[in-house]
Amino acid sequence: MTKSWDVIVVGGGTVGMTAAIFASRRGGRVLVLEAASEIGGTLHISSGRMSAAGTKLQAKKGIEDTADEHYDDVMRICRNTADPALVRLAVDHSAETFDWLCDLGLPLVPSSPVYDHPGSHEPYLKPRYAWGVELGRSILRVLRPQFYAEVATGNVAVKTRTRVHSLIQDPQIRAVSGVRAKGADGGESDYFGSNVLLATGGFAASPAMVAEIHGSPLYSIGAWPQAQGDGLRLGRAVGGYVRGGEHFHANFGVVLESYDYPAETMGRAITMPEVRPPWEIYVDSRGDRFVAEDERSIDARERELIALPDRRYWIVFDERALREAPPLMEFWSRDQMVRTLGNHVMFQKGASLEELAHRTGMDPARLTATVTAYNGAFNGEDPMGRKHRPAPILEGPFYAVRQHSTLIVSTAGLVADAGLRVVDKHGRPIPNLYAAGEVLGSVATMGDAAANGMLVTPALTFGRLLGEKLLTWPSL
Template sequence: MSDIDVLVIGSGIAGLSAAIAARQAGAESVIIAEAAGGIGGASRLSSGLIVGAGTAMQATAGIADSAELMFRDYMNANQWGLDGGVTRRLAAESGPTIDWLVSLGAEFHPTPVSGGYETQPRCAVAIDEGQGLIDALARAARNLDIDVALGQRVDRLLVKDGVVVGAAVGDDELSASAVIIASGGFGSNPEKIAEFYPSLAKAGDWLWYVGEDGSHGDAIDLGQQVGARITGHDTGCSMLAPGFTRSHETYLPGWLVIVDPDGQRFIAENAHYSALDRQAVLRGGRFFVLFDSQALDPEAAKATPFYAGGSKAYPGRTERTSPNWNPDILREMVAAGRIPFADSIAELAVAVGVPDDQLEATIAEYNEGAQAGLDRMGKYPEFLRPLEKSPFYAAEIRLSEIVITGTGLQIDPEARVLDALGCPIPGLFAAGEATGGVIWPFYPSSGSSLGHGAAFGRVAGTNAAARSIAGA
């Protein structure tokens, strides 16, 4: 006989969703162990965009979407390299999960938005962002008598005859019919980044994580104790940043011109951040942003729009401003010697160690396209501003701001944790950023991480409850 029915490790969106679903599915005693002193993890800090296909909200807004469309979008974005069964389950659960969140009291702006390159707008936008979602889930958990034990960092799984039968914090052991690992990612753990996310480790001392200190990657350690398969190596969602400030900047201003160390452009700079991220990983993670004196002149800078889709990206948001690429910061960084400059593109190339003939050719072609309003790389015409007023500047950027880590426990469509042979480990489930490979390597759209956290949290909680009811 176990002490409790279901033990959930972590109180972010995945853990809270799992615990609530377990109670709703008939588990009588559910406890969440939370390492931090408060509820919510990285989920609480998030922007609150969450993916769901076929939601009531979409139907009201006249958006014809379906699980099948989402399945195809996710598979296509990842060149059909995802686990099809897991993706199909995620797509099927995503819409009902948003409706379920609404039923629990989560509030959303009425019209879903597009979170990237998906075929239909399917990103629900939470009022009060991630904190709004967590507050609603925490209230629902309280109403269902789910205990959240704060300051309890689980360090050990209890195993009997190959079955996970509980977990421990130091000498304190708690037995449970099922354990759900929802302890988030490893963005705050430099050793784990070096081992599991080497493309980001390359950023050196520029590297930083925008999420919670509690993202230690304990899921990997706990899983390894019981022979779990770790998957999703070197994946995640990260941003290109100049290292001027440690401010979260999701979208780069469209007018920037980015070149690689060979002096070549490789992407339309107004691309979605997941596309910039992926291309940056494939090309070594270190680049230069080029601009001319117009970027430092407040009046001239205003003449070119900063972002696609207007200055407000999502409903309920304040005006978007760039914490890095504004005239004040740029002038400060030039004065501090952080941004090399020169009177000609060729001299600038020498200053930053890029082949001068290539950089001259790249900028000449860019300028020609900008003057004609047609960019070879497909940048939107409104962002095309020729580099023609010296001095010219080149700021180094690196893939250096981690938002989500993608390596973790491999799960099956029932959110069961798999062992090295791909077989479910009895009694053990996982959801959210603790898992690996579910939506990677190409982050399919904004909202995908909260989306899979909540959806597989529900699946894990429901299945964990079934185990306890069956008397496991």
């Protein structure tokens, strides 16, 4: 493979497959270099929930919706912290992407589209949220045959187990003309092309990059293992820059196996008040409450958690809650909970609140004061504004379950303009270099929040638009 390509796609995932399909249909000669042993990227594990306005499905169900309303909703949810030009590009073209997948036979769950679902993030004001019966894999099952049909035409070549580690750039004119990659056999190769598309995904599987960019430990890995931040490094090395480090976003938490980070997930406490109204209180590592535990807005709950210095907390309850409340841990029996409490580092038990504080590292005086204040306000207003208070926390022994915030996507990413060209700090495009998907960071299309479906749909849409029209090459 020493010829020059019209498009070199770095990463054969959500963006990369879609861009290759559409560039090939325009007659482009496309090389896809993929670090993993198979294509598909994050679609293998993603929930693949999409949002799109003005779709055929909505029309069929009598839902009137527009891209403008979708845009306003996304900006409302993220408090205007996303990139307006990229949100606009995404929402203006999402319906075509969604309709294309549906026309190809994407098997949607019958209730689609919806405003939200239990456990999702902030609801939209219109039902425009939909997903396949096998989540991200449903999308992959539809995309993969389309991709290999283009491979069969001879327009697309794909090399798996090939990691791109640097870009080839002319230092005089800053133009990128190719990539350097290490292949499956360990050998180095250079590939040249008219366009290079960074479609490598983010860095949510790299503890080092999460620490560097967000100043936070990576407690567990929920991302595609190849999400190592290569695209950000490649872009930076040729003059691009990264934004969004200050907009760290993480999910409300899981229970981990150990404190040896990144650690495996052991289970999930049910912290969605709409699914299980809480009996417990949530306290930070010192022993202070930080949120109304029955707060319905997951965005509000996550913002309070992210504001804690270590972004983790304890769920504290008493013997009565253990006995009378619905099970706290998802899929765990009461017996399993009883066996684990006091016998695992994340499940602590104390005869008194003071003992529980000593075992968890909390400040005994603070924890006692917190519980006393919670109990003392039962005839009046809860100090945090909580409404659902089934019983005070009085009956020993007392328990604490450790929750760590989790990261499945990376917030920060390279900066690109509305043509998806990677730009430098002065806003000047780096010639021939494009980027789309999570390499732009979730900040690009979701800002500092999580707007439902606003990663996978933009990734597919940007890939399609790049292949269809944004990328150009001399033979066109």
